[in-house]
Amino acid sequence: MNDEQLKQILREFDLKVTKVRLCVLDLLLQSRIAMSHSQITDALEAFELDKVTLYRTLNTFVEVGLAHKVATDERNWLYAIYSEDVQQHNHQHEHHESPHAHFICEACDKIYCFPIEEKQIDLKKAELEGFSIKQHEIRLHGTCPVCK
Ligand SMILES: [Zn+2]
Ligand SMILES: [Zn+2]
DSSP states (O other), X not given: OOHHHHHHHHHHTTOOOOHHHHHHHHHXXXXXXXXXXXXXXXXXXXXXXXXXXXXXXXXXXXXXXXXXXXXXXXXXXXXXXXXXXXXXXXXXXXXXXXXXXXEEETTXXXXXXEEOOSOOSXXXXXXHTTOOOSOOOEEEEEXXXXXX
């Protein structure tokens, strides 16, 4: 994606264009796997990212629904951008996350955003039964193509 396309995405999510936002957006869009703060810092070493700025940037991305957080088994947060979320974002600013699963590789611990068919969980039924669902996530465990 070129700079102009990246800027366009930020504008669609009502975010001001900054250099840090552009490079973090670019990185996460290119990455098939969810990344930790330190992985992002390492990947963008050349930019000498300030830790606090990176935290803020990632939180902002999550707040507006551009990126999402994924917890590892060790309860660390990873960040990912699911490209469908970006493509399907409409201008009404609804928080509409495209349904997708997380594939966790048992060999390398990498977490991939993974497309799934809609309606795999009957949320309505669960809510009728009295469960209040704040967030839902489907996790798949196995071996990724790199480790196979
Ligand atoms: Zn793997
Ligand atoms: Zn994801």
